Amino acid sequence: MHYQPRPEDLMFLQHSVLQLPEALAALPPFAEVDADLMSQVLQEAGRFVGEVVAPLNRDGDEIGCRFDVQTGAVHTPPGFADAYRALVDGGWPALAAAVDDGGQGLPAVLEASLYEWLSAANHGFTMAPGLLHGAYECLKKHGDDVLRARYLAEIASGRTLATMCLTESQAGSDLGLARTRAVPQADGSLRISGEKIFISGGEHDLTDNIVHLVLVRLPDAPAGPKGLSLALVPKLLPDGTRNAAHCTRIEEKMGLHGSPTCAMRFDDATGWLVGEPGQGLGAMFVMMNAARLHVALQGIGLLDAAWQKADAYARERRQMRAPLRPASRGPQDSADLLIEHPAMRRILDTQRAWIDGARLLAYRTAQQLDAAKHAADPKARERAQRWCSFITPVLKAACSRQAFDGSSECLQVFGGHGYIREWGIEQVLRDARITMIYEGTNEIQAIDLLVRKVLPDAGAAFAACLLELRDELDASRDNEADAQRRMAQLRYIGTAVAMAAQADPQLPYEVADDYLRLVMITLLTWSWARIERTAGPDDARWAAPAQAFRRWVLPEFDLRLGMIKRACEQVQQAAAGAAPSLARG
Amino acid sequence: MHYQPRPEDLMFLQHSVLQLPEALAALPPFAEVDADLMSQVLQEAGRFVGEVVAPLNRDGDEIGCRFDVQTGAVHTPPGFADAYRALVDGGWPALAAAVDDGGQGLPAVLEASLYEWLSAANHGFTMAPGLLHGAYECLKKHGDDVLRARYLAEIASGRTLATMCLTESQAGSDLGLARTRAVPQADGSLRISGEKIFISGGEHDLTDNIVHLVLVRLPDAPAGPKGLSLALVPKLLPDGTRNAAHCTRIEEKMGLHGSPTCAMRFDDATGWLVGEPGQGLGAMFVMMNAARLHVALQGIGLLDAAWQKADAYARERRQMRAPLRPASRGPQDSADLLIEHPAMRRILDTQRAWIDGARLLAYRTAQQLDAAKHAADPKARERAQRWCSFITPVLKAACSRQAFDGSSECLQVFGGHGYIREWGIEQVLRDARITMIYEGTNEIQAIDLLVRKVLPDAGAAFAACLLELRDELDASRDNEADAQRRMAQLRYIGTAVAMAAQADPQLPYEVADDYLRLVMITLLTWSWARIERTAGPDDARWAAPAQAFRRWVLPEFDLRLGMIKRACEQVQQAAAGAAPSLARG
Known part of the structure; x- marks a missing residue:
């Protein structure tokens, strides 16, 4: 079965729970946005994704991308080029781009919804358009007039695709180790030489031209990250000739075979500086929060894809008797539907608790991305920026991890059939695994959150961020009061970590992952409190995952809290010279 | 890098911690067994696995098995046939087979160690010999004189390989739904017709003959599991002609490409009854505990393979500065080794805590398998049988799950390189995923443990089993007393579950997985208490995983305990007609 977007679920979350149409209409560029318009876009996006993109997913995996060693060309899987053309013709890549740049100027939450579904339907295909948004924002903010005139509308529309060329073989998470050189020329251009790896869409047949944004080192640049600049290097030069930027191989990967992961060689290739010398990392990361949010949405989408497959299978496959006679058992049935087995229901409802709870957080974050740009009140912009800064690493890491772990749970519903390619569920696992790594590994997200953002002011700014959520809750309701209590514990x-870190600077690095999980579970308590209040107790669509959340997801809160607490106590005891005890571990 | 067995680790656990040489020598067939002999076998097995089997692992995955549609032949990956011949020539398959059947009559723990390493080195290859042991035991116990004379020594030696043909497309976990028919003939043979799927090694080029043990239904057999009988169906009939048992396709799988997963068609194939009519499931499951233990060992081995790769990578790859200046930082190093980063150390030490803790339990169980057969005292045999009955489903489920989850953690150490095939770590994940499914899905293991074994006597027999462990602990040591306390909580x-189940029969099915995890964590407290007592606090090889166990693994105990407790309370409250509250979820 192919993934089938369900616009009604997103509308409930975006309109009824989050009341986004009202919140967005308050931002000047979206004064015309209302629930009808948003629904219409979702309906059309759902149709496009389900009909055009989803059916290509299996070939994308099985056939994958092919590299032609003779010509250096990369052939995408059957149907991808046509589907990509349809995507561009439909104006989908430019959905949220500024009207001035040829875009439709719609809110980021609609783009977020589109990408969640695209990723669910066909993660490999989605990598191609997924990368143009960062390039668009980067060029818009840091490119000079000439570059913007030449490339901005091209990229915004998707007629030209873009890459981010960061990683080198010795420089992965640590981009400061990058060596690719750029030598300024008399005409103001650069000559760029070096090798980059792990370049998604470095070469393909979806668009004629490809624009590479390349981290480079100018002559005499200092070592480390401050010596990095950003260069724009097109595949085709403005005069139409081929630039010396070539794909030398594509990687054999665990999954994501629909997206070519290229090694790129730049041989005195022509490029131009984007932004100031030595400001390369900053320019590249202008869109970091949006890019990380997109990875979170990929995770949500992929988990929903796994859930849809498992749910459908569980509703048609009969194996063994359920402990209680279910209504679905006919007189001829010697076995019951999998969905009637408590262990299977638990798996399915628990994943829905993750998907829908995380969706609420992701859509709120998308709205805050817009508010950070467009809110009239500078304080409101600042608050929105703060939200994005704290919450995006949490969503990136937690949603990508749940995409993998939860898909693995869903695979389990299929028994032996889950391990066979035919059913498509194992592809979800393989595709999802990369989301835990790219755009900063999940370990780096956790350190970013705790060490770089929470600890420097001992959690004060983050507490202010949580206070906003707290104020949206109604303490007279049990579950909302519980969510508030957990925010206080957080x-x-x-x-406690800030204090313990003074005694042992290694501690925060060790428990950063636990802390990030703790934050995510806390945020999910907010999500489910909000969803339950809106949906009421009688709609099983929402009541079942709400209950699964409390029973099977929420207990991780105490686990993580306890682990961090004990780690802090151990550090304090050691600092106080206390005698070793069992509790020290 | 290829997997490298480390015999010294196993010797420490088997000899120093478990004192297996002494325990085994007390069993009549192993009177000659001593530590020297056991060490010698381990050393030789380690050499064979490391030199002959491990180097074929990547081709096994990349090239895999090929099905020839014209001839119905299955070609195993390059080198597999030669390596298999060397395995048979070395006498390895018959290591633990009875001397009377041409075996070496050695203890099961040595066979267990061999298979742990084989699986770590090359899971796909290992599937072939891995299946002969169950067939050997089944035939030895249930086959008549003619069948035993014809096949027993052949199978014991590995000169003929065997399969278990259980699953049909409509009958997976629920074998009672199987339909394959067997019609008795005048000469005492059977004519067998039907289709079986997911048959590991149903066809291959490793041995001339293949013996299939097939679950069949005799004419007029009742529906359900009690109507199933077992038939032996050879590929080559005794006169050398080809039997009508053919492979019709091999499955495309997520991993384990080195092992052909065959769909088999029986077209009036000739076979013979093994055991009594209607006793097929029982005969097939004679070796269930041993087979499940082998899956647990596969899990342990695969996790160790992932750990070895990640550990080696972490000791050579430099990325970013560690929070504290490590001794390994040279004057030219602008980044530190991954192993110096606390988050990476935590991943590696935590996996070692699982591997070595689970090893101790698996080896103890292997010894109990022998004790269950060979102990002179019938009470001792019964106790050993009880141990195996309770502990094997726990090890099967927990070790297979950790193989997958823990390998995924290890993959994370590689960053983007982990997702690339070249490094081999992603293969471990793909190969490991099947262990959570076959030999009974992990959900079925959990139900087997809690619903079928623990609850019927409200946990009395299981408590007796735990008491044996408890008595091996020294309450004057903090960590051993802690392990005892957890056993009491268990x-x-x-x-509590037994009582709550009377009010809600669904409850145990819902929390079975939590209960199984709780048992595993409790068992691991015993393992680490024993290891620590033997190793002392100063040997980092054991002290680091011991600490990781307490800090990062043990906290799951309270998580699972809490989840089950709350589920029980909710049931009791609902039964008492208490008003709904937040705590009810």
Whole structure:
């Protein structure tokens, strides 16, 4: 079966729970946006994704991308080029781009919804358009007039695709180790030489031209990250000739075979500086929050794809008797539907708790991305920026991890059939695994959150961020009061870590992952409190995952809190010279 | 890098911690067994696995098995046939087979060690010999004189390989739904017709003959599991002609490409009954505990393979500065080794905590398999049988799951390189995923443990089993007393579930997985208490995983205990007609 977007679910979350149409209409560029318009876009996006993109997913995996050693060309899987043309013709890549740049100027949450579905339907295909948004924002903000005139509308529309060329074989998470050189020429251009790896879409047959944004080192640049500049290097030069930027191989990967991961060689290739010398990392990361949010959405989408497959299978496959006679058992049935087995229901409802809870957070974050740009009040912009800064690493890491772990749970529903390619569920696992790594590994997200963002002011800014959520809750309702209590505990443990870190600077690095998980579970309590209040107790569509959340997801809160607490206590005891005890571990 | 067995680790666990040479020598067939002999076998097995089997692993995955549609032949990957011949020539398959059947009559723990390493080195290859042991035991116990004379020594030696043909497309976990027919003939043979799927090694080029053990239904057999009988169906009939048992395709799988997963068609194939009519499931499952233990060992081996790769990578790859200046930082190093980063150390030490802790349990179980057969005292045999019955489903499920989850953690150490085939770590994940499914899915293991074994006597027999472990602990040591306390809590929660199950028969099915995890964590506290007592606090090889166990693994105990407790309370409250509250979920 192919993935089938369900616009009604997103509309419930975006309109009824989050009331996004009202919130967005308050931002000047979206004064015309209303629920009808948003619904219409979702309906059309859902149709496009389900009919055009989803059916190509299996060939994308099985046939994959092919590299022609003779010509250096990369052939994408059957149907991808046509589907990509349809995507561009439909104006989908430019959905949220500025009207001035040829875009439709719609809110980021609609783009987010589109990409969640695209990723669910066909992650490999989605990598191609997924990368143009970062390039568009980067060029818009840091490119000079000439570059913007030449490339901005091309990229915004998707007529030209873009890459980010960061990684080198010795420089992965640590981009400061990058060596690719750029030598300025008399005409203001650069000559660029070096090798980059792991370049998604470095070469393909979807568009004629490809624009590479390349991290380079100018002559005499200092070592480390401050010596990095950003260069724009097109595949085709403005005069139509081929630039000396070539794909030398594509990687054999665990999954994501629909997206070519290229090694790129730049041989005195022509390029131009984007932004100031030595400001390369900053320019490249202008869109970091949006890019990380997109990875979170990929995770949500992929998990929903796994859930859809498992749910459908569980509703048609009969194996063994359920412990209680279910209504679905006919007189001829010697076995019951998998969905009637408690262990299977638990798996399915728990994944829905993750998907829908995380969706609420992701859509709120998308709205905050817009608010950070467009809110009239500078304080509101600042608050929105703060939200994005704290919450995106949490969503990136937690949603990508759940995409993998939860898909693995869904695979389990299929028994032996889950391990066979035919059913497509194992592809979801393989495709999803990369989301835990790219755009900063999940370990780096956790350190970014705790060490770089929460601890420097001992959690004060983050507490302010949580306070906003807290104020949206109604303490007279049990579950909302519970969510508030957990936010307070989160605040407390942040302070405890900040204190313990003074005695042992390694501690925060060790428990960063636990802390990030703790934050995610706390955020999900907010999500489910909000969803339950809106949906009421009688709609099983929402009541079942709400219950699964409390029973099977929420207990991780105490686990993580306890682990961090004990780690802090051990550090304090050691600092106080206390005698070793069992509790020290 | 290829997997490298480390015999010294196994010797420490088997000899120093478990004192297996002494325990085994007390069993009549192993009176000659001593530590020297066991060490010698381990050393030789390690050499064979490392030199002959491990180097074929990548081709096994990349090239895999090929099905020839014209001839129905299956070609195994390059080198597999030669390596298999060397395995048979070395006498390895018959290591633990009875001397009377041409075997070496050595203890099961040595066979277990061999298979742990074989699986770590090359899981796909290992599937072939891995299946002969069950067939050997089944035939030895249930076959008549003619069949035993014809096949027993052949199978014991590995000169003929065997399969278990259980699954049909409509009958997976629920074998009672199987339909394959067997019609008795005047000469005492059977004519067998039907289709079986997921048959590991159903066809290959490793041995001339293949013996299939097939679950069949005799004419007029009742529906359901009690109507199933077992038939032996050879590929080549005794006169050398080809039997009508053919492979019709091999499955495209997520991993394990080195092992052909065959769909088999029986077209009036000739076979013979093994055991009594209607006793097929029982005969097939005679070796269930041993087979499940082998899956647990596969899990342990695969996780060790992932750990070896990640550990080696972490000791040579430099990325970013560690929070504290490590001794390994040279004057030219602008980045530190991954192993110096706390998050990476945590991943590696935590996996070692699982590997070595689980090893101790698996080796103890292997010894108990022998004790269950060979102990002079019938009470001792019964105790050993009880241990195997309770502990094997726990090890099967927990070790297979950790193989997958922990390998995924290890993959994370590689960053983007982990997703590339070249490094081999992603293969471990793909190969490991099947262990959570076959030999009974992990959900079925959990139900087997809790619903079928623990609850019927409200946990009394299981408590007796735990008491043996408890008595091996020294309450004057903090960590051993802690392990004892957890055993008591485990006993208590078993009783609570038994009571709650009377009010809600679905409850045990819902929390079975939590219960199994709780048992595993408890068992690991025993393992690490024993290891620490033997190793002492100063040997980092054991002290680092011991600490990781307490800090990062053990906290799951409270998580699972809490989840089960709350589920029980909710059931009791609902039964008492209490008003709904937040705690009910």
